[in-house]
Structures are given as structure tokens and as C-alpha cells.
Amino acid sequence: QVQLAESGGGLVQAGGSLRLSCATSGRTFSRYATGWFRQAPGKEREFLSAMSWSGESTSYADSVKGRFTILRDNAKNMVFLQMTSLKPEDTAVYYCAAKFLGRGGTHATDYAHWGQGTQVTVSS
16 A cells, blocks of 8 residues: 655646645555546646656657656655746646556556645646
């Protein structure tokens, strides 16, 4: 079992950067694939990025490719989402997610474990 807790959200101006963190618990975290999603009011949860449990494979949604980077530090049981060139349309609650083994996935249903979310607001 793994538990997740996001932090690092906040208010930023368009064009700015933020780094979201996801602290995880569980001795086998290194064997979990991880993903980042977001959900804006009135919209479905949207896939952003995923990393396989080995760290060898990553994937990104077209909307964030080239702007967002997923990172993980297994020694610290942490996952990160580095976000640059932020736009007002990036405003949403951001969630990290995890699934045991595998490459990660692009659907929320691919993941069994979720954090509580952190709000990101990008002002124009």
C-alpha cells in the first residue's frame, strides 16, 4: 500500500514556473509507476504525464509536452512535476497517482492510489 500527498501548488503569473512535489509512503515505492493528472472545475480529470516504475519510460500529454517534466527520487520516495511557461488554462487541481509496476497509463482508471490534490492558479 502506498499513500500520496501533493504540495507546491499556488498562484503564479502566466509564463512563470512551479514545481509540484508528491511525497509517498511505503517501502516498495520504487516498484510503482507514477502519474500526474489535473482537474479544472466542470471538466474531467486530465492526464498530464507518467513515468514507469523503472524510470526508463515517460509520457506526456500534448498540452504540456515541452513545458512539464516528471521526475522521481526513489531514495526520498518523492515524485515531482516541474512546470514551466505556465498558462491561465493550466489552472486546476493537480493530482499525483501511483500503480504497482507497469509503465503508468494515461487514464485515471489505470491508477489505484491518489493524493488529495494541490491547487495551481495561473493569472493572466
